[in-house]
Amino acid sequence: MIATALTTVVLAVLAIGAALAAWQSRRWLAGRPATVGVVTGLRALPGRYLVDVHHVVGRTPFNARFHALVAGGFLAALVLLVAMGVAIGGSRILWLLLALVLAIMLAGALMVRHRRRVLRPRELSQGRFARLPLSLLGFSGCLLLVALDQSLGGVMPEALALVLIAVAGAAMADLVWGVWKGPLKHAVHGALHLAFHPRPARFHDGKGRDTGLKPLTFAPAEDARTAEPGSLGVERPVDFAWNRLLGFDACVQCGRCETACPAYAAGLPLNPKKLVQDLVAAMDSQASDAAYAGNPHPGRGVGKAHGGAALPLIGHDAMIHPDTLWSCTTCRACVQECPMMIEHVDAVVDLRRFQTLELGAIPGKAAVMLEELRATDNPGGRALARRWDWAADLSLPRLPAGGSCDTLLWVGDGAFDLRVQRSLRALVLLLRRAGMDFAVLGEEELDCGDVARRLGDEATFQSLATRNIATLNARRFTRIVTADPHALHTLRNEYPAFGGSWTVVHHTALLLELITTGALTVTKPVGRSVTFHDPCYLGRYNGEIEAPRALLDAIGVERREMLRSGLRSSCCGGGGGAPLTDVSGERRIPDVRMEHVRETGAAMVAVACPNCALMLEGVVGPRPEVAEIAELVLAATETAR
Amino acid sequence: MTDAAMGNVAVLLSIGRHPVSGRSRRAATDAQALEMALALRPRRLTAIHAGPAADAEALRAYLGMGLERLTLLVLPEGADPVEALITHLRHLAPSLVLTGRQAEDGESSGMLPYLIARGLDAAIVPDVVRIGPADTPDATYGKADLVQALPRGQRRALTVTGRLIATVHPSAPPARASAFGPARRGVIEPVAAQAAADLFLSDCEHRPWRPKPKLMRVKRGGSALDRLKAATESKSGKGQLLINPTAEAGALAIYDNLVEQGILP
Ligand code: SF4
Ligand code: SF4
Numbered sequence: 061m062i063a064t065a066l067t068t069v070v071l072a073v074l075a076i077g078a079a080l081a082a083w084q085s086r087r088w089l090a091g092r093p094a095t096v097g098v099v100t101g102l103r104a105l106p107g108r109y110l111v112d113v114h115h116v117v118g119r120t121p122f123n124a125r126f127h128a129l130v131a132g133g134f135l136a137a138l139v140l141l142v143a144m145g146v147a148i149g150g151s152r153i154l155w156l157l158l159a160l161v162l163a164i165m166l167a168g169a170l171m172v173r174h175r176r177r178v179l180r181p182r183e184l185s186q187g188r189f190a191r192l193p194l195s196l197l198g199f200s201g202c203l204l205l206v207a208l209d210q211s212l213g214g215v216m217p218e219a220l221a222l223v224l225i226a227v228a229g230a231a232m233a234d235l236v237w238g239v240w241k242g243p244l245k246h247a248v249h250g251a252l253h254l255a256f257h258p259r260p261a262r263f264h265d266g267k268g269r270d271t272g273l274k275p276l277t278f279a280p281a282e283d284a285r286t287a288e289p290g291s292l293g294v295e296r297p298v299d300f301a302w303n304r305l306l307g308f309d310a311c312v313q314c315g316r317c318e319t320a321c322p323a324y325a326a327g328l329p330l331n332p333k334k335l336v337q338d339l340v341a342a343m344d345s346q347a348s349d350a351a352y353a354g355n356p357h358p359g360r361g362v363g364k365a366h367g368g369a370a371l372p373l374i375g376h377d378a379m380i381h382p383d384t385l386w387s388c389t390t391c392r393a394c395v396q397e398c399p400m401m402i403e404h405v406d407a408v409v410d411l412r413r414f415q416t417l418e419l420g421a422i423p424g425k426a427a428v429m430l431e432e433l434r435a436t437d438n439p440g441g442r443a444l445a446r447r448w449d450w451a452a453d454l455s456l457p458r459l460p461a462g463g464s465c466d467t468l469l470w471v472g473d474g475a476f477d478l479r480v481q482r483s484l485r486a487l488v489l490l491l492r493r494a495g496m497d498f499a500v501l502g503e504e505e506l507d508c509g510d511v512a513r514r515l516g517d518e519a520t521f522q523s524l525a526t527r528n529i530a531t532l533n534a535r536r537f538t539r540i541v542t543a544d545p546h547a548l549h550t551l552r553n554e555y556p557a558f559g560g561s562w563t564v565v566h567h568t569a570l571l572l573e574l575i576t577t578g579a580l581t582v583t584k585p586v587g588r589s590v591t592f593h594d595p596c597y598l599g600r601y602n603g604e605i606e607a608p609r610a611l612l613d614a615i616g617v618e619r620r621e622m623l624r625s626g627l628r629s630s631c632c633g634g635g636g637g638a639p640l641t642d643v644s645g646e647r648r649i650p651d652v653r654m655e656h657v658r659e660t661g662a663a664m665v666a667v668a669c670p671n672c673a674l675m676l677e678g679v680v681g682p683r684p685e686v687a688e689i690a691e692l693v694l695a696a697t698e699t700a701r
Numbered sequence: 702m703t704d705a706a707m708g709n710v711a712v713l714l715s716i717g718r719h720p721v722s723g724r725s726r727r728a729a730t731d732a733q734a735l736e737m738a739l740a741l742r743p744r745r746l747t748a749i750h751a752g753p754a755a756d757a758e759a760l761r762a763y764l765g766m767g768l769e770r771l772t773l774l775v776l777p778e779g780a781d782p783v784e785a786l787i788t789h790l791r792h793l794a795p796s797l798v799l800t801g802r803q804a805e806d807g808e809s810s811g812m813l814p815y816l817i818a819r820g821l822d823a824a825i826v827p828d829v830v831r832i833g834p835a836d837t838p839d840a841t842y843g844k845a846d847l848v849q850a851l852p853r854g855q856r857r858a859l860t861v862t863g864r865l866i867a868t869v870h871p872s873a874p875p876a877r878a879s880a881f882g883p884a885r886r887g888v889i890e891p892v893a894a895q896a897a898a899d900l901f902l903s904d905c906e907h908r909p910w911r912p913k914p915k916l917m918r919v920k921r922g923g924s925a926l927d928r929l930k931a932a933t934e935s936k937s938g939k940g941q942l943l944i945n946p947t948a949e950a951g952a953l954a955i956y957d958n959l960v961e962q963g964i965l966p
């Protein structure tokens with residue numbers, strides 16, 4: 061009797077949950093088509109969960125533990141309950157086993173309660189999630205009593221047992237209704253998202269990292285009038301590919317992205333968690349953000365946003381305010397932290413593409429920059445020959461078409477800036493000192509298109525990329541060296557889609573190589589306390605966090621680490637065109653980062669990117685010195701004449 | 702502002718040239734003229750370019766601002782566009798014609814709007830920064846309120862009745878960005894036009910542009926207020942206005958001025 065009642069309740073709730081999940085899937089299936097490997101994806105699913113998801117979740121061990129206990133216990137209990145239902149009735153052993161997994165789940169549920177009621181991290185959403193501990197405790201606690209009693213032979217009055225089962229059923233219903241909206245939704249959608257992820261190469265069964273933006277395919281000009289919606293970026297939720305919508309729907313509102321976001325930390329109107337939730341809410345036909353119970357986009361309240369699956373997402377009264385969209389520095393800190401493997405940056409760029417390519421709705425200085433870029437192939441509208449003004453006395457060898465050299469130095473647009481010219485000079489002097497065979501492109505070097513692409517101007521990016529690739533493919537060299545991680549990322553990870561594949565190395569890797577091979581000798585160790593600020597496009601985008609540190613150690617600095625460093629470093633505010641879109645917040649992003657530097661007590665912060673140098677040097681007031689790593693190496697390898 | 706007064710607007714758009722790269726682009730003040738026209742939301746807006754069909758692709762930057770179509774009066778290379786434009790505009794009979802103050806390429810004399818105004822027998826107001834239908838209650842056909850830019854940041858309000866040609870000043874509201882999608886979808890409609898060769902232009906010598914030498918100024922300084930005044934005030938009363946002076950009188954005036962500025966001893 062007890063067993064039948066129990067399994068009936070469980071099976072009924074599960075069946076309704078499955079039906080709701082199927083109904084729910086209509087929302088994200090409304091997205092545009094996407095090609096996914098269904099079989100490979102499903103086969104890779106358990107591995108991706110156990111390796112990739114756990115790698116992220118494990119960064120906060122407490123959470124990892126309660127999640128393992130609760131989810132493991134819950135799933136095991138469900139399997140046992142269903143097995144009991146199918147096999148009719150339960151043996152004592154089965155009941156005892158059930159009691160065991162329920163006890164495990166109960167322990168986890170108590171931890172969840174502790175986190176939500178006692179610790180109360182501020183990034184956690186409330187709302188539906190506030191009921192989570194109650195449902196978990198109700199389900200595991202009540203059933204534990206029943207299972208224990210049954211395994212002891214059933215001393216409890218039957219009426220009481222039925223009441224307990226009813227309570228557990230209600231609690232389970234709350235968890236499973238969650239498939240529809242709320243806590244348990246993430247289990248179903250998270251699993252499907254792992255299987256059908258838009259970037260399968262990011263998992264351990266792929267390359268382990270996949271950060272390059274995906275190209276837009278432009279229809280030939282004759283067909284431009286008939287191109288389908290969504291071909292120039294995303295205007296409405298339904299313009300996203302279905303597996304991207306599925307990804308957003310997997311968000312558990314854990315707020316890890318919020319904690320990591322530099323724009324949020326500086327009080328710019330962007331909270332990546334809310335951004336994803338805005339996209340989730342907008343999948344409904346009559347949508348509003350009123351039910352959202354987490355932290356808002358700073359400076360913007362909750363409840364004013366309205367939208368729908370077929371309505372524009374961006375607008376002053378729409379689901380997402382343009383300031384929110386243009387606050388993002390594309391630093392990928394949110395993607396790095398997201399346990400549901402959501403790709404925020406892809407969403408931001410897709411949305412920006414529509415704003416830029418279809419509406420021309422680009423904020424102030426960014427629009428001016430793009431127009432100059434289209435007319436002159438550099439963002440400042442200057443003559444390309446002037447990129448080399450700083451090297452007038454260095455007589456840099458130029459690599460003509462058809463020519464060859466060992467190392468090609470790509471200087472980037474920083475070369476137009478006085479501050480960056482200083483570090484470029486240091487790099488050139490180091491290459492000379494080490495006796496390298498290197499050359500530059502001269503006036504043939506165009507902007508690499510990084511900023512244009514992050515601002516959504518895929519057309520200008522592709523125009524620059526194809527011309528740069530033609531220039532580079534007309535020359536022979538073993539590798540490209542650059543001091544600009546943005547150029548590095550674009551050339552290394554995004555040009556291959558357009559037919560350009562070369563070995564691209566960052567100057568920190570090259571300088572380390574020169575020191576370890578003895579081409580450069582450290583004569584004057586720096587001896588000062590230095591902390592290293594990882595550029596997002598070198599660290600998170602390319603995984604290169606070791607070489608700069610080894611290089612600093614080699615030149616004898618006393619290296620200190622910021623709380624947020626390496627792959628979890630915090631952005632300087634210079635990426636994604638953010639200095640151009642210049643959305644104002646409570647503070648400036650580089651000021652926040654300089655705070656992190658100050659906390660280490662280091663006398664100096666070493667940077668390895670022209671943008672970082674400019675952003676951090678722009679911090680006013682007394683502050684640690686900012687030095688480009690090449691400048692430090694130059695001073696440390698000075699040879700007596 | 703879909704007033705009768707602003708019912709029929711034409712914008713004349715030239716192909717610009719970037720001063721550094723020399724690449725063709727939308728001309729800066731023409732784009733601002735189009736911006737002004739779009740902001741008026743006229744009942745009918747006609748955008749016109751007169752020139753060789755081969756250069757037409759550069760016009761797409763204007764289409765990217767949200768124009769659906771653009772009329773191209775096809776002229777042979779090196780032809781004078783003025784007559785063709787006058788003929789076409791007579792036929793269109795717009796109440797307002799907007800254009801930039803000066804082309805970035807070709808003769809770039811800034812004369813075209815004046816010649817067209819003469820040809821159409823219309824009023825011309827140069828260097829406009831704002832335009833709107835007159836807000837008098839009896840706003841009749843073709844009455845417009847304008848704000849005109851004068852040197853040194855000064856502004857003058859004007860009301861104009863009748864057909865009007867206005868050229869746009871660089872300090873007018875900036876042109877919206879041009880977007881790739883609409884630029885590709887927009888239609889350029891070629892219309893055959895008659896035009897004579899521009900004999901003046903073909904006679905001219907072409908030289909690369911170089912920046913105008915800056916005027917040397919002496920006697921700077923004084924308080925911040927003095928400098929602000931010097932930068933913003935128009936010096937009415939100072940200097941002299943010579944109308945049709947003899948060569949000697951003109952030279953003498955320049956000589957005196959140079960001495961006064963301390964450039965000559
Ligand atoms: S987007 Fe990812 S990291 Fe951010 S709240 Fe959702 S699940 Fe958490
Ligand atoms: S990419 Fe960086 S700035 Fe943009 S939402 Fe994510 S964490 Fe915030």
